[in-house]
Amino acid sequence: MLPRHALAARVRTGAWWTAYVKVSEGCDHACSFCIIPKIRGRHESRPMDDLVAEAASLAAEGTVEICLIAQDLTAYGRDLAGDASLARLLRALAVRVPEVRWLRLLYAYPASVTDELLEVVADEPAVCKYLDMPLQHISDRLLRAMRRERSGAAIRRLIARIRRAVPAIALRTSFIVGFPGETEADVRELCAFLEEAEFDHVGVFRYSQEENTPAAALPDQLPEPVKAERWKRVMAAQARVARRRAAAHRGQTAEVLVEGRDARGCLTGRTRGQAPEIDGRTYLKGRAEAGDIVQARIVGAETYDLVGEIIASG
Numbered sequence: 001m002l003p004r005h006a007l008a009a010r011v012r013t014g015a016w017w018t019a020y021v022k023v024s025e026g027c028d029h030a031c032s033f034c035i036i037p038k039i040r041g042r043h044e045s046r047p048m049d050d051l052v053a054e055a056a057s058l059a060a061e062g063t064v065e066i067c068l069i070a071q072d073l074t075a076y077g078r079d080l081a082g083d084a085s086l087a088r089l090l091r092a093l094a095v096r097v098p099e100v101r102w103l104r105l106l107y108a109y110p111a112s113v114t115d116e117l118l119e120v121v122a123d124e125p126a127v128c129k130y131l132d133m134p135l136q137h138i139s140d141r142l143l144r145a146m147r148r149e150r151s152g153a154a155i156r157r158l159i160a161r162i163r164r165a166v167p168a169i170a171l172r173t174s175f176i177v178g179f180p181g182e183t184e185a186d187v188r189e190l191c192a193f194l195e196e197a198e199f200d201h202v203g204v205f206r207y208s209q210e211e212n213t214p215a216a217a218l219p220d221q222l223p224e225p226v227k228a229e230r231w232k233r234v235m236a237a238q239a240r241v242a243r244r245r246a247a248a249h250r251g252q253t254a255e256v257l258v259e260g261r262d263a264r265g266c267l268t269g270r271t272r273g274q275a276p277e278i279d280g281r282t283y284l285k286g287r288a289e290a291g292d293i294v295q296a297r298i299v300g301a302e303t304y305d306l307v308g309e310i311i312a313s314g
């Protein structure tokens with residue numbers, strides 16, 4: 001067992017209303033492109049009471065949003081005694097630290113998204129209906145080469161299961177393009193999958209050959225210009241989807257966490273469906289202060305961002 005707070009990795013971004021809390025360290029998976037298990041070692045969860053205490057101290061500083069992070073978030077609790085799990089941690093945080101209004105999940109591993117977890121996301125008001133779940137690719141051949149634990153068919157079934165359990169969920173994922181041996185057909189399959197799955201937010205990364213990883217030794221490494229062209233194509237495919245997804249929010253009412261003014265002086269914030277730093281933002285008309293949670297009517301949408309009018313304080 002690690003000493004109390006040995007794993008504490010709270011990252012304060014200067015925005016006191018939001019914080020990242022790392023619930024565990026390390027990873028037991030063996031993705032062929034990733035060096036993290038070698039650097040960080042085996043997965044080790046922080047005790048639940050430590051995490052509740054950290055959340056309470058953040059709440060005392062005014063934090064209203066906590067993003068739970070880890071290299072493998074959904075493995076949380078497996079190595080702890082008793083019945084600890086991410087779902088139980090969320091329930092404990094919601095009950096014991098009610099001042100934190102939004103709890104957000106970043107970096108779920110697809111194979112360990114349980115029904116118990118989806119139930120908490122669906123029915124616990126403090127838990128944002130939002131899930132970040134890196135998928136890396138959809139081609140079976142590449143998923144095998146990446147040593148991921150899911151096939152394309154299993155990923156499709158999982159997304160359907162998540163949306164059945166939490167119909168209004170905002171899904172974020174990330175993909176790698178230009179993995180060794182990736183073909184034009186694989187890229188077409190990925191672009192078609194983006195159209196089919198309609199994710200709200202997608203990160204696309206160009207494969208980078210990490211020393212001492214199995215993927216670095218694979219044949220058929222692709223030249224950088226090929227990776228760059230594929231990255232552009234996949235990003236363009238997702239931009240079309242993102243425009244549709246964003247437009248669908250018009251007319252809805254949403255809670256928005258206000259984050260202050262941008263360089264042009266526009267008031268900005270984020271809905272529960274927009275994570276800090278990685279997703280789009282919501283531009284607001286009306287008066288509010290950074291750290292406020294307000295109700296806004298969404299009146300406009302750009303590719304990745306929304307526009308809202310404040311209709312009530314939160």
Ligand code: SF4
Pocket residue numbers: 027028029030031034035036037071072109
């Ligand atoms: S990509 Fe994520 S799940 Fe895979 S080995 Fe690295 S940290 Fe673990």
